[in-house]
Amino acid sequence: xxxxxxxxxxxxxxxxxxxxxxxxxxxxxxxxxxxxxxxxxxxxxxxxxxxxxxxxxxxxxxxx
Numbered sequence: 001x002x003x004x005x006x007x008x009x010x011x012x013x014x015x016x017x018x019x020x021x022x023x024x025x026x027x028x029x030x031x032x033x034x035x036x037x038x039x040x041x042x043x044x045x046x047x048x049x050x051x052x053x054x055x056x057x058x059x060x061x062x063x064x
Contacts (some may be wrong), residue, residue, distance in 0.1 A: 018048040022056055031060065 009023045012035055019038045026033055038044070041059050042052045057063070 015047055016044070018042060018050065018053070019044060022053070026060075 006024055006028050009020045011017055011020045019035055019042065022038055041056050042048050043055060
């Protein structure tokens, strides 16, 4: 199911699910960040642990 006003971003790699999810949410909020920036910010490798999302909210100055 697609939600209005949220652009769908496909995963670039099999293990980029959190990257794609964050990109969709940020895009919805009007914050443009590319995959490379998100991978670095979230310390993504072959896997991106969900708790790493705190790194993203800190980097963007968002309240957690």
